[in-house]
Amino acid sequence: MDAQMKRGFLEVCxxxxxxxxxxxxxxxxxxxxxxxxxxxxTLYPLLKRLEAAGLLTVYSVEHGGxxxxxxxxxxxxxxxxxxxxxxxxxxxxxxxxxxxxxxx
Numbered sequence: 133m134d135a136q137m138k139r140g141f142l143e144v145c146x147x148x149x150x151x152x153x154x155x156x157x158x159x160x161x162x163x164x165x166x167x168x169x170x171x172x173x174t175l176y177p178l179l180k181r182l183e184a185a186g187l188l189t190v191y192s193v194e195h196g197g198x199x200x201x202x203x204x205x206x207x208x209x210x211x212x213x214x215x216x217x218x219x220x221x222x223x224x225x226x227x228x229x230x231x232x233x234x235x236x
Contacts, residue, residue, distance in 0.1 A: 145165060145168060145170075156200050179203060182209070199207060200216055
């Protein structure tokens with residue numbers, strides 16, 4: 133997948149993962165579709181941006197004697213996903229346009 137396209141999907145896929153249940157970094161990396169090749173070095177700056185934008189919140193829980201950060205989606209995060217999904221028809225029309233050009 134093209135890097136620019138991947139970046140566009142990463143944000144909403146991370147939010148969707150957290151939207152299913154509160155989660156932590158390593159689990160989010162495992163949950164996001166493999167085609168995105170998400171790494172922890174890519175994830176953590178993204179999580180900070182999403183938190184700064186008010187799309188998720190962070191809390192800590194002790195796990196194995198250490199604090200683990202968990203991420204929770206906010207109402208604004210859920211609204212962001214809905215906005216993304218509302219663009220599906222537009223995106224699909226672009227794919228159809230490209231397909232028609234490729235088949236001629």
